[in-house]
Amino acid sequence: MCNQAVGLVAAELEREGIATVAIQLLREVAERVRPPRALFVPFPHGYPMGRPHDPVEQHAVLEAALRMLEGRSFTPPVLVDYAP
Amino acid sequence: MGTTSEFSLSLRLFLKAYPWRRIDPVPWTPLAKPLSECRLALASSAGFVAPGQQPFDAAIRGGDVSFRDIPADVDVRTLADTHRSESFDHSGLRQDPNVAFPIDRIRELAERGRIGSVNRRHLSFMGSITAPGRLVRNTGPEAARRLVADGVDVALLVPV
Numbered sequence: 001m002c003n004q005a006v007g008l009v010a011a012e013l014e015r016e017g018i019a020t021v022a023i024q025l026l027r028e029v030a031e032r033v034r035p036p037r038a039l040f041v042p043f044p045h046g047y048p049m050g051r052p053h054d055p056v057e058q059h060a061v062l063e064a065a066l067r068m069l070e071g072r073s074f075t076p077p078v079l080v081d082y083a084p
Numbered sequence: 085m086g087t088t089s090e091f092s093l094s095l096r097l098f099l100k101a102y103p104w105r106r107i108d109p110v111p112w113t114p115l116a117k118p119l120s121e122c123r124l125a126l127a128s129s130a131g132f133v134a135p136g137q138q139p140f141d142a143a144i145r146g147g148d149v150s151f152r153d154i155p156a157d158v159d160v161r162t163l164a165d166t167h168r169s170e171s172f173d174h175s176g177l178r179q180d181p182n183v184a185f186p187i188d189r190i191r192e193l194a195e196r197g198r199i200g201s202v203n204r205r206h207l208s209f210m211g212s213i214t215a216p217g218r219l220v221r222n223t224g225p226e227a228a229r230r231l232v233a234d235g236v237d238v239a240l241l242v243p244v
Contacts, residue, residue, distance in 0.1 A: 001147070001169075001211050001212050001213055002129040002130075002169075002172075002211030002212070002243035002244050003211075004105060004213070004216065005147075005209060005211040005213045005216065005219060005243065006129050006211070006241035006242065006243045007107065008107065008216055008219055008220055008224055009127055009129075009209065009219070009224050010127075010239070010241045011110070011111055011224075012220070012224035012227065012228045013231060013239050014111040014113050015111040015228065016225075016228040016229070016231075016232050018113060018125075018228065018232065018236055018237065018238065018239050019113045019237065019238045019239075020113075020238070020239045020240070020241060021238075021239075021241070022241040023240070023241065023242050024243065025086030025243055025244075026087070026088065028088075029104060032104040032106060033104050033105060033106060033107060034106060034107045034108070035107065035241075036107075036110050036111060036112055036113075041086070042086070043086060044090060044172075044173065045090055045171065045172035045244060046172035046174060046175075046176055046177060046183075046184075046244050047173070047176050047177075047183055048183065048184055048242045048243055049182060049183050049186050049189075049242065050183070051176070051183075052177070052180035052182075053179065055182075055188075055189060055192075058182055058186050058189045059189055059193075062186060062189055062193065062240070065240055066193075066198065069115050069119060069238055070115060070119060072114075076110040076111075076112040077107070077110045
């Protein structure tokens with residue numbers, strides 16, 4: 001449900017001219033809901049940015065999300081698998 | 085890995101039959117300038133509230149579609165997890181709210197110049213929304229209007 005909610009909010013932001021990336025924890029939900037840019041992370045529910053108190057991992061997830069914003073050759077919707 | 089096998093049987097059956105809301109057409113905003121010049125806002129669905137804010141209401145049928153403005157200078161350790169869902173492990177984000185609301189990391193990105201600036205507010209939702217009609221019609225567009233008024237260029241959305 002959380003995955004759908006952030007995807008739907010992302011679409012509203014994108015419609016108003018804000019470029020978005022939505023982290024997603026369930027690949028099949030991302031495929032069905034289709035946020036404009038979705039980064040699927042292979043972490044358990046409750047851990048979208050990885051382990052607590054692990055800034056290195058949290059930054060790695062963020063960097064993957066930022067690269068999606070910078071990507072030029074995408075056709076929406078974009079779903080990328082995060083590789084730790 | 086996030087899979088539905090983490091969930092109870094009844095939740096898995098519910099999700100299997102659930103009519104997911106398909107975004108169609110998919111809106112698209114390309115990045116208009118380098119990220120080092122962009123203002124970034126976070127939106128989390130972890131049900132966090134800042135000190136003094138109303139908790140989310142798990143009793144609302146179909147889900148609580150309201151959101152809270154989280155000020156950019158919030159001390160992340162003061163955020164309270166008011167998400168009522170039992171279908172995920174809350175212990176990680178209670179130890180370190182950056183797990184679902186990475187505001188400390190976003191500030192570091194701005195200090196480093198990877199992004200231009202951190203918006204003055206961020207958005208907190210509670211994600212257990214099974215009936216998302218009011219989210220799509222009302223609070224989602226309202227959230228977008230606020231961030232547009234703030235001059236936000238890019239947003240990162242984080243579910244739990």
